Amino acid sequence: MNTADLGLPVDVPSTALFTDHYELTMLQAALKAGTAGRRSVFEVFTRRLPNGRRYGVVAGTGRVLDAVENFRFDSGVLGFLRERAIVDDETLDWLADYRFSGDIWGYPEGEVYFPGSPIMRVEGSFAECVLLETVILSILNHDSAIAAAASRMSSAAGDRPLIEMGARRTHELSAVAAARAAYVGGFASTSDLAAGFRYNIPTVGTSAHAFTLLHDQERDAFQAQVDSMGRGTTLLVDTYDVAEAVRTAVEIAGPELGAVRIDSGDLLLVAHRVRQQLDELGARNTKIIVTSDLDEYAIASLAAAPVDAYGVGTQLVTGSGHPTSSMVYKLVARAETADPRSPLKPVAKKSSSGKTSIGGRKWAARRVDEYGVAEAEVVGTGPVPVELADRQLLVELVKGGEVVGRESLDVARERHAAVRAGLPLSATQLSRGEPVLPTEYV
Structure with missing residues (x-):
């Protein structure tokens, strides 16, 4: 995939520096602590919609997939990191071989979302997942707002x-x-x-x-x-x-x-x-x-x-x-050891400032009424109820590091028109109001 497809100048060799400094320092510390290899689950979600908005729109998924494919630490990038002494040599050696090898699930592009919707789920080792935080949020926050x-x-x-x-x-x-x-x-x-x-x-x-x-x-x-x-x-x-x-x-x-x-x-x-x-x-x-x-x-x-x-x-x-969607990328589950057989343990931030999150690897489904109109966004961490099994929202986007969910823009555009038509009529009101669907946790 050419980096021009991301809207980047053609001379930009990778997307690896579309990240924050602290992602790499966290990586270095985790490598030293022996925790970098722990299997982890990160989720992208928003705690609230922009004031007065009735629904959000997922956009930028295709650009995220391109960014993940182009997330490579080539010689120029590594030289920059070495010159600035941003990370040590051990971390540089690890980065030189970086290729995301995990799985990514997400709401398909054009789908709508609500507070708490697990818009994207990134799974793999802590090390390989944490590096993608900034670029994923940058793309989804901007594109979804537009x-x-x-x-x-x-x-x-x-x-x-x-x-x-x-x-x-x-x-x-x-x-x-x-x-x-x-x-x-x-x-x-x-x-x-x-x-x-x-x-x-x-x-x-x-x-x-x-x-x-x-x-x-x-x-x-x-x-x-x-x-x-x-x-x-x-x-x-x-x-x-x-x-x-x-x-x-x-x-x-x-x-x-x-x-x-x-x-x-x-x-x-x-x-x-x-x-x-x-x-x-x-x-x-x-x-x-x-x-x-x-x-x-x-x-x-x-x-x-x-x-x-x-x-x-x-x-x-x-x-x-509302130029951003206020999405966040949070660790919601991780293994207790680097052993790939180690079970996942739910984790969550606890805060009194309204920035709490709910732990656990989540699924999401949209319940509809007898007329086929959406009536609730249902999010859970346990078994999916039988009646919602065919209403699940997350689709596989990346499997074992390989993109499997790329689709054309026209498909995403048509999906959005169809999904919006399936929302309650109040979704299209321009007056301020609450999200048109409640988010129910089970």
């Missing part, structure tokens, strides 16, 4: 397509990951070519205000664009006077004009005026695309407007106010 925002926006948009266009509002590598997560959450396309190249997401785009300003007259800009891209192109009509621009656009492209884009003003009012004007000019099939700092609330407010598509940037790539 996908959750995208899901809310796509729900608000209904059947109208959404265009991801936030590349200029975030880090260049985050932009690629954000476009991928947005596609999982329901967006139809992206303006980011790197995302299109790496993940085969449809890309769209025509022109910005600068193209209009380049020309002596708006008419000249429209003519140049139509000559280049054809009558089905999208013309940006709010550089100067919208009504005049729409009139000019139809004069040049005719009723075959593909779309007009509105990027400022009172979008509800302007969209109605533009639709009326287009119809009067005979351009009844010309679509209206709106942009301009949209979020799920603005999209919902335009539900009654004659809008055909939305372009979303800043609010999407920042998680619409």
Whole structure:
């Protein structure tokens, strides 16, 4: 797997340094103590959803699998660690041969989750599992936050397509990951070519205000664009006077004009005026695309407007106010010795600050009512109840160090649409509320 598939520059040889310093110092100490080889189970979960959110969306699973495959300590990485004296020679020797050989289970990408859901479970020796903590959390926290925002926006948009266009509002590598997560959450396309190249997401785009300003007259800009891209192109009509621009656009492209884009003003009012004007000019099939700092609330407010598509940037790539999912990666079980036959013992952090966790290797299932609508997220550490056996959520992603759960983005995108449709209707409400499903521990 090429590191470019992670949204990384092609000259980055591995993902091994996408970690925190203390992961390696813990490894060194555990090697010296003789505990590094103890079989361990780590789980990724969140204690709470962002304030007011009804559900979370799992995204980034595919990128995690790529990251695990590329987690290698090559000569350049080892040289850096040696030069900085981050770990001792014994640990460097161990790292030189590092290959994750354990198992990873997780909610499939596009699935929804709730507080306490064991979103991902990583099993192997303590040493090999602890090193993956930071990179796994980095990917899942970011991508799941973007996908959750995208899901809310796509729900608000209904059947109208959404265009991801936030590349200029975030880090260049985050932009690629954000476009991928947005596609999982329901967006139809992206303006980011790197995302299109790496993940085969449809890309769209025509022109910005600068193209209009380049020309002596708006008419000249429209003519140049139509000559280049054809009558089905999208013309940006709010550089100067919208009504005049729409009139000019139809004069040049005719009723075959593909779309007009509105990027400022009172979008509800302007969209109605533009639709009326287009119809009067005979351009009844010309679509209206709106942009301009949209979020799920603005999209919902335009539900009654004659809008055909939305372009979303800043609010999407920042998680619409919640740029992280607050996921954690906790040790929940470990063997008492390095003997692979040693039984697992549940362990958990105890704290009075609200950061407690529940020990034990967990399974999860979603109970549905008589109509097939989800009614509870059930999490347990013992035998799975018979009635929930075919409702289990975790799937095998990595077996014995080999990726077995890779799938296409389209599969994840379709899964999310289906799963969201199976939640109670209140899941799509934008008003603040509690998680739409309770988490029950058994």
